[in-house]
Amino acid sequence: MADRSYSALVVTDPANLYYLTGYNAWSFYMPQCLVLPAEADPVLFARAMDAAGAGHTSWLPAEQVEGYPEELVHRPDVHPFDWIARRIRERELVAAGDRVGFEGDAHFFSARGYLALRAGLPDVDLEDSRELVNWVRVVKAAYELEQMRIAGAIAQLSMETALEAIAPGQRQCDVVAQISAAQARGTAEHGGDYPAVVPMLPTGEGAGTPHLTWTDQRFESGAATTIELAGVHRRYHSPLARTIMLG
Amino acid sequence: MADRSYSALVVTDPANLYYLTGYNAWSFYMPQCLVLPAEADPVLFARAMDAAGAGHTSWLPAEQVEGYPEELVHRPDVHPFDWIARRIRERELVAAGDRVGFEGDAHFFSARGYLALRAGLPDVDLEDSRELVNWVRVVKAAYELEQMRIAGAIAQLSMETALEAIAPGQRQCDVVAQISAAQARGTAEHGGDYPAVVPMLPTGEGAGTPHLTWTDQRFESGAATTIELAGVHRRYHSPLARTIMLG
Structure with missing residues (x-):
């Protein structure tokens, strides 16, 4: 992240979420992501019914997991990433002018999710991280x-x-x-x-x-x-x- | 499609590809789509190794299946949807000023795929189809x-x-x-x-x-x-x- 001058990474690949937090559930068919700031604790955003159980598999403490309301699920007019972008802003996980990496070719991060994130963080420089976490994972412990x-x-x-x-x-x-x-x-x-x-x-x-x-x-x-x-x-x-x- | 004034639909959801063409393979982890013009035959675009076998499950004749070259697979600098957008143009499946629907929240149509399609068809009005094919599928034969x-x-x-x-x-x-x-x-x-x-x-x-x-x-x-x-x-x-x- 330092090499790329990223202030934060938005991680959506389910395997990368597991690698970084231990979160392991069949919830990836709904929008979810980990926001990983370079200088602060990461926050996992998931559907409310999944967020409630993230503690069963993830090491993240409860205050680092947020669930978006069920009424955002499968709606034509609003999208969970609208809500996530607002919470990223409210929690000050990114700031205006930041360079933020996202996973452009990750499955389950849809075009609509990207466009909602893009619209919700207009003063942030969103950049495709080009599988940054996957490259880190190549070296096995x-x-x-x-x-x-x-x-x-x-x-x-x-x-x-x-x-x-x-x-x-x-x-x-x-x-x-x-x-x-x-x-x-x-x-x-x-x-x-x-x-x-x-x-x-x-x-x-x-x-x-x-x-x-x-x-x-x-x-x-x-x-x-x-x-x-x-x-x-x-x-x-x-x-x-x-x-x-x-x- | 007529109700929405779409000149064409770009279909990426694997279940919708199966519904429309019979194409059934575990190839959806790589970029692929069906371009379905309102007034012409549809064309399936897939990775070359998959396109060769599309005839085993799909009813599409060979001339309606195109395979993109293997050197586009998992590359940081080029994307299969760059190639697909160019071929959409060359085959005149869409024209300047057309209104074209895409599946914004389909799994396996990534943000990067969308951005490549967007850049490759700059004079086309790309609009999220809001699960149009899925709604059609609700009525069962x-x-x-x-x-x-x-x-x-x-x-x-x-x-x-x-x-x-x-x-x-x-x-x-x-x-x-x-x-x-x-x-x-x-x-x-x-x-x-x-x-x-x-x-x-x-x-x-x-x-x-x-x-x-x-x-x-x-x-x-x-x-x-x-x-x-x-x-x-x-x-x-x-x-x-x-x-x-x-x-």
């Missing part, structure tokens, strides 16, 4: 490497499950059922977490295409099949891919 | 009601699985493993699809908080537990929630 090793063990178990389940005549969805169960079950010591991407196993003609999911069709003998999955533990992912020929 | 009924049967099977699996002493992740498997397996006739939201089962102190996912902790006797899940078939969802007391 010992704790993180340990979570990834556990995730790797879960990935291996899940891939072994996939290779045992897949066979000509089996429905694709039944194979995915076994993979998904293995991913959630994890190991005897460490449970699995939900993956950022569902299992993918394009087969036959579709095998040349990435990112196809599955159907209830049956696998056919002689079909090349690509299996892509991830083991996940406490939101840390270890992905794994294998290509096999059936029959 | 007979085919859609049938998919939702199948999804409902899958939701019921998944909830029955959850209620049988959950018990004091069971790990939360092991219960989720069984729910996830039931969701993917579906019925004997119809396979399940991936849900837009993972199973949620906040328990004990967390039961007062929505949107918490799961851990590898064990369920405790006397704990109130909320189970939220969806049955899904061909991307159509039927959600279901139940609250139980354990032990």
Whole structure:
């Protein structure tokens, strides 16, 4: 942040929120963000029903979590980021003339959210941070490497499950059922977490295409099949891919 | 579109892309959109590796699908929507002075994507469509009601699985493993699809908080537990929630 002369960062990527505060919930489909000033305590803004429970997963003390009112949810005329921008101003998290980074290509920070923030902080220099937090996350701490090793063990178990389940005549969805169960079950010591991407196993003609999911069709003998999955533990992912020929 | 005087719509919500074209792949984490002119054929823009396979799920003929080059992926200096805006212009899908709707609060249409589209079509009146396609989707066709009924049967099977699996002493992740498997397996006739939201089962102190996912902790006797899940078939969802007391 100092290198970029940012006075504050507005963080919206759910993985970055988890990295910075421990906040971990399926609430990212609604507008939410962490405002991280260079010289003051960060504040998490979320929908009121989620803010009430942020203490269950985040280390943030209650006074650093604010919930916006339910009446701002899914409204055509007002937006939660109108409210968030006003509270950023009232809490003096940024000041006129500040250079403030935002996550321009983060999922779940919508164009409308950006435009509301832009309109609510007209005297602030908003700049795309270009994945600044993600670049910081590239360097892993010992704790993180340990979570990834556990995730790797879960990935291996899940891939072994996939290779045992897949066979000509089996429905694709039944194979995915076994993979998904293995991913959630994890190991005897460490449970699995939900993956950022569902299992993918394009087969036959579709095998040349990435990112196809599955159907209830049956696998056919002689079909090349690509299996892509991830083991996940406490939101840390270890992905794994294998290509096999059936029959 | 006529009521709003839109010359075209830029559709980015993956569910709306599926509704309008049948395109169904886990490619929405990269910029993509359907440009739907009021008076011409629609064009789907996606990453090159995905565009090549759009024909596997979409009804769009090859000439109505364009793939942007891989070198635009995850670059700080250029963005896929720069390229898409140029192609919109070159294909004359919109004209100067046109009023064009975009999906301002759609997930996966980022602020950076919006700003690139805005800069690339400076003489076009871009206006937030306020979920226009979603409102159209509220009225279900007979085919859609049938998919939702199948999804409902899958939701019921998944909830029955959850209620049988959950018990004091069971790990939360092991219960989720069984729910996830039931969701993917579906019925004997119809396979399940991936849900837009993972199973949620906040328990004990967390039961007062929505949107918490799961851990590898064990369920405790006397704990109130909320189970939220969806049955899904061909991307159509039927959600279901139940609250139980354990032990």
